Amino acid sequence: MKISRADVEHVSRLARLALSDDELDALTHDMAAILDYVEQLNTLDTDDILPTSHAVPMENAFRADVIKPGLTPEEALSNAPDAAGTLFRVRRVIE
């Protein structure tokens, strides 16, 4: 299952990345090569193997339901590209 240019375009929309035609060509080539390389994993039988999501076994990390001081609205918005009052502002979302 070789990745196609159309697949790459679809993924770029999922990832919200605008890509130029040249970038799409290059990525189609690079991703095909990398995916070809990772094919070697399929030579391993992993049917009875559990996946590892943390290399060090860990479970149950909690915090108590206690309010902790956070940021002021000014701090929260201090890096905002655009704001209105204490709100972040973006181009209108159309539904």
Add this chain to the structure above:
Amino acid sequence: MTMTSPDFTLAALREHLDKKDLSAVEVTRAYLERIAATNPALNTFITICEESAIGEAEAADKRIAAGDTQPLTGLPIAVKDIFSTRNVRTTCGSRILQNYRPPYDASVIDRLKKQNAVLLGKLNMDEFAMGSSNENSAYGPAKNPWDRTCVPGGSSGGSAASVAARQTAAALGTDTGGSVRQPAAHCGVVGLKPTYGRVSRYGVVAYASSLDQVGPVTRDVRDCALLLQAVAGYDPADSTSVDTPVPDYAATLEGDLQGLRIGLPDEYFIEGVDADVHQAVTAAVDRYRQLGAQVVPVSLPHTAYAVACYYLVATAEASSNLARYDGVRYGLRAEDAENLIDTYMKSRAAGFGTEVKRRIMLGTYALSSGYYDAYYLKAQKVRTLIRQDFLEAFNQVDVLLTPIAPTPAFQLGEKVADPLTMYLSDIFTIPVNLAGTCAISVPCGFAENGLPIGLQLIGKPFAEATILQAAYAFEQATDWHHRKPDLP
């Protein structure tokens, strides 16, 4: 004492400051001057904290005068530009965070500040820690102080190069697939990747959350123990932080190696390893035998699959971790967009570099509908096999000894065009991150062309004390760490 060219270990500076024959302000000024003089050639710092560093040094001097000295009080340290530093620009090597000033400190930065260490600045790195050469920085590559036509390694290239170039006494980096150890090896300094969960990740900009760890980059092994001591330990703000006591690393540093069992994994001594590297590592093995260690062959049979496994796991996590850079709350926003989706697509296109885009794309694909099982889940299962390899090897030996990288530092531009070749240069460091255990890189010689070579010692989970001890014994028996680059 001349201060025109500061050349101290943390331990030496500690003595000077404690004896008060140097002040933290004097030391800080000396390093800042050196950074100003050398940074144009080395490009190691993205941000230099001239003013705040002096202020911090003054506070440290007061604290020392008051007799309330902590191990790092007044010691100059620089950190990779991946650590959130309150009100200090944190770019992560990316255009997308060009003007981002976090309103908070990473937990490790908080620890350094509580001890009144002095933060000299923020160090160059591959964008979002994705890279092995520092060439993926939006701020241009840092250069290798041993040969400025060569890469310093990556992604913590600025961390290793700045320590090697005596721009700072020590640095912090992060290691996701070798990003502390490989540049340390390429720059002839010491770098340690702790066990996953040993050091808090809170406030460290995420690349691949299940692999990222913070690590010290230092001139020698004693400093490495000192800096690790300061940053290691449980942090309730990081759910993956492990609540296990931190041993006193300095206390066991000088133990002897009689009876230490060292394993040489067959899979790491293969064709394709540079002859100079092979020779240096083989000489190190002999040295360990002389020091009383028992050296035995072992096997880590799934090593060959590690790079493939890593590039699926890391990119999948990265694709999700980097979704937050959407130009809404912070970071670059494209102004020429037609609508909101267009804003996202153009902001991210303009803000991210080629390698970051490549990894986001690969990771998005690996998680996408219909491919999850074939790629991401498969990789997580192979990860189990790789981890088991290590656990089984550690039933036979205490430490594994390997090269850090197949070659010394390569030329700038040499591998840029071929991502897969670049990825494969991390083959000896990646498995450690997948297995979650700890490893140290320590200088073990020089190639014919004068570039440093690093030795990797891999320990059991949470056995940082063991690898520090083994590395220290080797370092004391050799003088590689005393050599320094001809500096500009």
Add this chain to the structure above:
Amino acid sequence: MMQGYETVIGLEVHVQLTTRTKIFCGCATAFGQTPNSQTCPVCLGLPGALPVLNRKAVEDAIRTGLATNCQIAPRSIFARKNYFYPDLPKGYQISQFELPVCEHGWLEIEPEQGVGKRVGITRIHMEEDAGKLIHGDTPETAGYSMVDLNRACTPLLEIVSEPDMRSADEAIAYLKQLHQLVVYLDVCDGNLEEGNFRCDANVSVRPVGQRTFGTRTELKNINSFRFIKQAIEYEAERQVDLIEAGDKVIQETRLFDSTTGMTRSMRGKEEAHDYRYFPDPDLVPLVIDAAWIEAVRSTLPELPEAKRQRFVSQLGLSTYDAGVLAADRKLADYFDACAKASGDPKACANWIMGDLLRKLKETDTEIADAPVAATLLAGLLARIADNTISGKIAKTVFEKMWQSGQDADSIIAAEGLKQVTDSGAIEGLVDDVIAAHPGQVAEYRSGKDKLIGFFVGKVMQASQGKANPGLVNQLLKKKLAGGDD
């Protein structure tokens, strides 16, 4: 609904938990604060920030799972649901996917029309809420959307039912039952206007007798029970019309427009969703052992159904009264406290469902804030029972208790409302009344027994209501029988 078709409904309810802080950070969850005043690096999705799970949210999930007969998963996992939206700071929502915290439960429902049935609960999972988007309408904001992240990262339970409901009425009954339950459990404030309890409905239709399900549509975020009924009924009709016309129902998300009463497609040019779920590496598995489950179980309140049954079988209430009193946990608690203090559950029920509820409604007061607390009401009932005051005077006393917050005895004493039980004093009044109404006395004596009420009224009036009505009755009968004059 057209003859020959059946509607199939499954519901997904998002319940906002009552925790003081957010699910993965220490920010407050208070409603209606200054925009972005309850945020921190975690819920703003700042680079490097990491989530840590609120233990109370887990306990609320366990409570809800136990109360809905679910199995509590010994091990569950948080996953990332990846999509881009300006109200979603990290570009993913932390939710649960493959291993949710509760599964395989059910709820017994009793629709107003139709018969009782059991609705399966597929799963309950924990997740974080998104922030709030405000669409601009001022000169400064027109053409823009504004983002407030105070709500981002607030804990939610998503409760997913089986497609077990067959009419809008059943769906409403399920929702009301579930709403009552989560409020009872104190895991949710249940305020629909503030979005505490939000519902999506999956609706399909099929010919009666067909075993397989038809193609379903998902109706999003309908914020009142009435609209849910309208939306489901409209959607079912729409689907039947399509099928009858030979068209196909398209699987899609539709929005209900409450002004037109219709649903409309949300489908735009946007990429079909591919959420790319995977386990969140920033969080660790949630492991819940039997001891923890039992500890939570021991804190569960008596649930509405059990309460209703107890009110009927042990306290002797009618099914109707028991239903009204058990419907609201605070009301039921008030009743229980009052019944216990007074020893007369029926009288308590009458007073609560009569004067108390009326007064609460008139003054728009929450029962918890009622000036006449349960023990105070019991004190009043005791004075009726021991004949200190009459039932009629009691209403006056209740009114004064409500205004002053004082107990019944203080008011009775201060106002001199104590019933007159001294037969000498009453006898005088009786004599006066008989003397003043010779005509009625004659009629009574000639057999018009019903006039006794007239005489009692007159005596009570003369005593300003304080005479003991039993005693008055007794004396009147004796005297009118012509005994002693």
